[in-house]
Amino acid sequence: MLIRKAFQYQLKTMPEIEQMLFEQAAFCRFVWNKALELNLRRLKDGLPLLWFAELCFWLKLWKSSEELGFLKAGDSQALQQRLKDLDRAFKDGFDKQQPNTRIPIWRKKGKDESFRIPQRFKFEGNRVYIPKIGWVGFRNSRKLEGKPKNLTVSYRAGKWYISVQCEIEISEPQHPSRSIVGIDLGVKRFATLSNGVVYEPLNSFKKHQQKLKREQQNLARKVKFSANWQKQKARIARLHSKIADCRKDHLHKITTKISNNHAMIIIEDLQVRNMSKSAKGTQDSPGSNVRQKSGLNRSILDQAWSETRRQLEYKQQWKGGDVLAINPARTSQTCSCCGHIDPASRVSQALFSCTNCGKELNADDNAALNILAAGHAVLACGEPPLGSSMKQEPVQSRKSIAAYL
Secondary structure, rough: EEEEEEEEEEEEEEHHHHHHHHHHHHHHHHHHHHHHHHHHHHHHOOOOOOOOHHHHHHHHHHOOOOOOOOHHHHHHHHHHHHHHHHHHHHHHHHOOOOOOOOOOOOOOOOOOOOOOOOOOOOEEEEEEEEEEOEEEOOOOOOOOEEEEEEEEEEEEEOOOEEEEEEEEEOOOOOOOOOEEEEEEEEEOOOOOEOOOOEEEEEHHHHHHHHHHHHHHHHHHHHEEEEEEHHHHHHHHHHHHHHHHEEEHHHHHHHHHHHHHOOEEEEEOOOOOHOOOOOOOOOOOEEEEOOOHHHHHHHHHHHOOOHHHHHHHHHHHHHHHOOOEOOOOOOOOOOOOOOOOOOOOHHHOOOOOEOOOOEEEHHHHHHHHHHHHOOOOHHHHHHHOHOEEEOOOOOOOOOOOHHHOO
16 A cells, blocks of 8 residues: 655755745746746637646746746756646636635745755755755654655745655555544534543634734834834744644644544534635625624634544544544434434533433533444445435445444
């Protein structure tokens, strides 16, 4: 079985090296914008788009021209990789199956400082050779495994990083556990498992929200693009990076623990984009409870439910387990004891009291048990969970439920 892993390291840079890295990123950004402008103009004129092969031909012409000859200083393969990214972005933009289809946008200085190299890089101890840059030291925090396939150099919050994608050949994994668990993701509780285990939320953004507000107020008082404005902007970028790193570390610890202990994980197929939409409305039909909904949206996005699902899926794939996403309809309104469905049973955010049998328990515990039951139903015979009106195809490719009992 072939798996792909990414290994990220922080570079040890000097001003001269940083200048060369910024230049390579600028060349790639320029090529993206130039090719994007060319394709947008063709779209406006009703002409077919130029794809990767044609764009590479144009890149060769740009390099040989007097006006754009400076592109010769950029790494040729890095520039081609950026054109390949644009090709993929246009294909996704016209793919109706993509959840967020849109035409590619312009790349801006300070927001897109990265480039990817598919070949000719090499490692030697605590150094890495980057074409057009030379040997650069890095913090060797973990051992590199597998065969390196490509190298991405990126700039974030005042530091340069390399990310190495490696291919690793492993034997067909067999998960050490045989258990199956349902997980209810929430805001008050980050994750509630059907076996009673509860993981509390970190609320990384909420903890730093006031400090971030003060820093942004300080930025607003400074003259735009002045030296102090640049320093303050870098300070805010470092704070955003800290918030993201804390959240990422918290998610990895929890998802690794869950993945190690359970062979089958059942979660809700949450549409986070729809759940976190603004309630502001329009000028003709303004929304209601906008402030409350805004706070709820921040809390939902602070938990990173989509990232949690992504991590669980690839970690289970590596370990030989599985993840099943079920329809979330009525999981919070159904009694896990008698199966009675009634919205009035959800007394409060934390309490579930069945109006039929009188069973009382925590609402998140009840939802986790319902998610587990729905997963059992889908694994057993492909039945839609909890009497939902949505049709769900039988799961034929998944392991039998007997494999987890």
